[in-house]
Amino acid sequence: MPSYKAPLRDMRFVLEQVADLERLRALPGCEEVTTELVDPIMEEAAKLCEEVLLPLNRSGDEEGCHYENGVVRTPAGFRDAYRMLREGGWPALHCDPEYGGQGLPRTVSLLFEEMMCSANLSFGMYPGLSHGAYTALHAFGSEALKALYLPRLVSGEWTGTMCLTEPHCGTDLGLIRTKAVPEGDGSYRITGSKIFISAGEHDLAENIVHLVLAKLPDAPPGVKGISLFLVPKFLPDGQGQPGARNGVSCASIEHKMGIKASATCAMNFDEATGWLVGAPHKGLRAMFAMMNEERLAVGIQGLGLAEISYQNAAAYAKDRLQGRALGGTRYPEKPADPIIVHPDVRRMLLTMRASIEGCRALGLLTALEQDVATRSTDPATRQEAEDYVALLTPVVKALFTDLGSEAANLGMQVLGGHGYIREWGMEQYVRDARIAQIYEGTNGIQALDLVGRKLPAHAGRYLRRFFHPVLDYIESRGEDEAMAEFILPLSKAFGRLQQCTAEVARRGFADPFEAGAAATDYLRLFGLTALGHVWARMAEASLRGLEGGDADFHKAKLATARFFFARILPQTGALSAAILAGGETLRAMEDAAF
């Protein structure tokens, strides 16, 4: 049975040393966000995740969800755990105080999100989806809808969903067929079928609030004709309590590779009553508004699973006796050395660590910019932060989830045959992590978003929000001898990124196929360089920290940093070679020859 301890020490390090807490505290509503405020919250969060959610992770995977006649039951224990989540006020953590939220910045709540993903990703998806619905409704709902629905979503009494995908279309939402017919009283009749709806039906909450993409009768074709509707499972009565059952039902649940305790539902809307959220035909805009937040959340799923996989792989490697160290016995008092002595086992664990700690820092930086973008009173500052978030969002989503899957696989590999059997729990992380590379826009779509939308936007303005600070950082440390071992490889990777960026932009402008052909490799190149930047900053902080009271922590941080720069970052060389090779070899094969 896997164990888990929330990595509070590292979270505090990132919060204090990488995220700019001064900048955060300058934001309205964040004035009191200090580590003194955050630490006890995180300790309580850790307790919930370690003691309540973790023990339900494997049992939830074994049992899965049950479907019968439109009713979905979650696995044993989930209802109690959800009640505790609600009673602790956790769904409200970073919601608007106007609707009952606690108003904490995302920079803080993201740490809780990571813990929940480590302890029990399937469970975490129920409040996670609610949060997505909350965000879209908060940004685009009418005052009446907000007043009625937001307090219930914030308290967790009700949960939410996002209903986008249909059997014949996922990525290309312009093809959706679900229809919305105005009733004349401000409401609409929604009819159609949706699939892959996480938390579409379950037994955790009194009501479920579906946000549904549908087309109005006068909708223009394609993505410009999509509107967003709120469709509750039970229509609220005069007191705002769940009343009559609405025309929405769950037709079946999917049998999946992983996240088995998360109900993935096929939903039928049969003249269901709904209300428009945002302007007619502008539904996609509302969806995109919440996507930056949701895609960061999905990235964090990769991180969370990598973290728990690492913890258990490292524990196993220190415990499992097998063979002797290559250079001669290291633990003569034991019948064999623990496998942690073997360089290849250390390579696997360090690869996981370098990903995890790098992603945690980059994720928190991105959340900080989200907070600035939503809270700053200065429009120019908001714009800059929005640009940064727009640019980094596809990188965070795809990079973190790819690295998360790789890490979960490495963690499993450390355990050998024991990793492959269900008993040890490591294989579940591999299965659970895999979905994060697919949903909320596949990682290929993230890469296209980066090269196709974000790179060319506003003549490269987004790009400058990242390039300039990195360049400034490299230049400002150019004379620092202690930092040279980090700055030199960072500078090399950054040079490759600059060259490839120019080249992808140039070729992509002439031929969009070329941009697409480079996209996935380019996103990884970008992501590794961004990790290089945060790793250099963390190394710098730990060089200072070596003289303080927590030298062991900082020594380990520096060892991981050195591993990252020596053994991981050189991958940027191969990536840039593949990018610069261009798309011709992708084009040459006839479609029919595949």
Next chain:
Amino acid sequence: MPSYKAPLRDMRFVLEQVADLERLRALPGCEEVTTELVDPIMEEAAKLCEEVLLPLNRSGDEEGCHYENGVVRTPAGFRDAYRMLREGGWPALHCDPEYGGQGLPRTVSLLFEEMMCSANLSFGMYPGLSHGAYTALHAFGSEALKALYLPRLVSGEWTGTMCLTEPHCGTDLGLIRTKAVPEGDGSYRITGSKIFISAGEHDLAENIVHLVLAKLPDAPPGVKGISLFLVPKFLPDGQGQPGARNGVSCASIEHKMGIKASATCAMNFDEATGWLVGAPHKGLRAMFAMMNEERLAVGIQGLGLAEISYQNAAAYAKDRLQGRALGGTRYPEKPADPIIVHPDVRRMLLTMRASIEGCRALGLLTALEQDVATRSTDPATRQEAEDYVALLTPVVKALFTDLGSEAANLGMQVLGGHGYIREWGMEQYVRDARIAQIYEGTNGIQALDLVGRKLPAHAGRYLRRFFHPVLDYIESRGEDEAMAEFILPLSKAFGRLQQCTAEVARRGFADPFEAGAAATDYLRLFGLTALGHVWARMAEASLRGLEGGDADFHKAKLATARFFFARILPQTGALSAAILAGGETLRAMEDAAF
């Protein structure tokens, strides 16, 4: 439900154009191996795999094996399928005619092995394990044991197992505790517990022949004290029929991530009667004798799963309509373009193809050398072939299974959310492929075998069996303009391999930790370069073939080759950078800090 057509056209291409059939036919017993002989056999093999084994793959995964009171039942349909396998003589394909085998070379039977892995890996493991037992017994058993057991293994009436792993040891077999006590009548009493025993118990055959590693009372400590014993489930009676039940039983079966229809058993030996195979204390030698064959077989598992995943991903990509091509509509008659038009989808499919076709060729070349090593009448020729096989075996096992898992994941990614749900079958390939990176020696162990044993062996003699032909090939094509696009990148990769080989050898000689630190990256560098060599040879054959009657096949082959050289082989640059960075960053972290 996935479909599968055995890739007979490509198999014939590799057999004719890459494997040296003239060389094969010069071997005793192979004089008549022509494509005219092979083609009908492969067509029959394809029929069995496509029509009998494939339909049982998903049902077998869903149902799994059943355990009750020591009895294991395989999933519905497996007994009938096994009967058909037996009746068709398939287990005998490349077995010794003296014991009822058909005597075909491995170069041919490997193609059948690939098909079986594509169609139903779990099923294929039952005859696969038998084959391992057959090989060890054939090489080291006494005449009496061979006469009694081999004909039943060859016919498939009985199946075999390899019992190595114990709960506390897998990689380090020196730690095993199973004991063998001589009875004085030539038999032994075997007592101990084994785990992870594939096909240890099942209902497909009348008897099961376990080959068991155990220690004699006077055994020296460690791996030099291990002996190999044959322990049948039922002791043969005077007529060689299954008689009294022996003291061996199945205590439980494992619940695993994948290969669920393959029974992975915990076996108890309780004073079971057994007979020594080979010399006392030389059991490991007997195990290693069959490992070259078995590790190639496991490599082929990766290839087989990659192939079926590719076929279904490609079919989906040509069928699924979603969005429009980046450069403008390509299929105006359809509501959207099939996703095959998207460069990133093509990148995924071409990556799979480049792996598959490259591995098929490299695998067949290795099998050819195995045939030469076992059949040639010239000792020097045998030795050269043995050297080559010894060198390539860890590469084939680890490279093919790593690429197999990567391919299965790419195939799943092509299907997006549909890839993640069980219905489509793609996620099963990911789960099934994962074990091949672990069993038969983890891929980390393969890498250590390569750098620690094979590289330094006989002052680099093994290495020369690969380096010299590649170097000769590059030099002989140096003036060929048509080949320059393939030879230049191959030459670059080969240069990196040469440099890293020298460096790893030098550092590893001074400090074995350094060799271990480079091992996994070095194996991948070696493997990609080896693929580069076969890809250049295939490209050359297809350049010639363009003028023949099957131009479409050769055009696709060349397109895939060009993709491999432009987009995959540059990874050798990053690998060599990581290798040359050395092991210091792997060493620095304290064990306790992990």
